[in-house]
Amino acid sequence: MKSATATINLDLLDPLRTLEKCISKDILPIEAVFHYFNCNGCRQDKVQGWKYRDEIDGQWKFFTIVNRCSDCFNGRQSKEVFSEIQQQRNQRLMDQYWLIDPMLKEAGFKNYQVHNPVQENAKKIVSQFVRSGVKGKFEPENLLIIGSFGSGKSHLATAAARSFKEKGLCTGFLMEEHYISLIHSSYNGGRKKEADILQDLKRFDVLVMDELGSENYKMEESSWVSTRLLHLINARKGKATIYTTNLNTETLPKAIGERAYSRLKVNTKIVDLYSTDYRDNFLQ
Structure with a gap:
């Protein structure tokens, strides 16, 4: 997998603020970088998320809201729509x-x-x-x-x-x-x-x-x-x-x-x- 600094949207420009809203309130991230995860659909590194370290143990952890990239998600939606029409x-x-x-x-x-x-x-x-x-x-x-x-x-x-x-x-x-x-x-x-x-x-x-x-x-x-x-x-x-x-x-x-x-x-x-x-x- 590959990591990169966040340059895609406003949420990603402030990953610490975004993570604070998403992860447990008991954990305070001290550092976060934009990260690509493996998509469960196409198996390519296309899912957006973050890797971060918190104040508890300082170890890098990973977080993403979704497990499929937008291409696969839209494809799945298309299949569901087609199935319903059929x-x-x-x-x-x-x-x-x-x-x-x-x-x-x-x-x-x-x-x-x-x-x-x-x-x-x-x-x-x-x-x-x-x-x-x-x-x-x-x-x-x-x-x-x-x-x-x-x-x-x-x-x-x-x-x-x-x-x-x-x-x-x-x-x-x-x-x-x-x-x-x-x-x-x-x-x-x-x-x-x-x-x-x-x-x-x-x-x-x-x-x-x-x-x-x-x-x-x-x-x-x-x-x-x-x-x-x-x-x-x-x-x-x-x-x-x-x-x-x-x-x-x-x-x-x-x-x-x-x-x-x-x-x-x-x-x-x-x-x-x-x-x-x-x-x-x-x-x-």
Whole structure:
């Protein structure tokens, strides 16, 4: 470390007077010089302070009000401001794109009804997906949960989404019809443009797209919808996405388009949930 006479501001021009205000009143410094301390942030000698001797033992001691230099302190402030802005943005996104079916708002892994090995295996895969994602590494990157009506695919997707959200990951949930409706609204005076919607959906740490390919579109609109889905899948590249569908791997490409399906399969694990409708168990 290096020391120098005080030449920076009025307080430093009179270090004895300043020290008397800062240190214990029981200690009277008899000599003080300006001093640079090691910054706890950048580890450079940039923190201002003093070294002084008092009347008790005459030994040199060191004193500084802060432990970080102004550059690091301002940098830390900038990070804190950025973090707060990011949290506010994530909350806005989740408020806008958290469109879970009210019937599934309590869906979790604990209350997922397992009635056969197919459902048990699907629950295991989705649970592991959540555990790996919470640890910061999704393995695999995406899931495509396919299953017949009532097999519990939306329940598992909702359970995963709720788990991610509770762990602090920015998580969105919407059905295909919600997404297409949002795009339509962007053409009809909506506040957001299509590019803005895609940018929003791109920002989520995890996104669930429920009931993919379930809507029956007119022939003239099907190509347009397929392109919108392709845009979404491309926007989510590198981000974790859970897709659910009641179509199988033969009919889904026809419903959403071959290009969209081909892109969707990249880094995606298929979770097969074709099984007996588990809701039938409550009707027996």
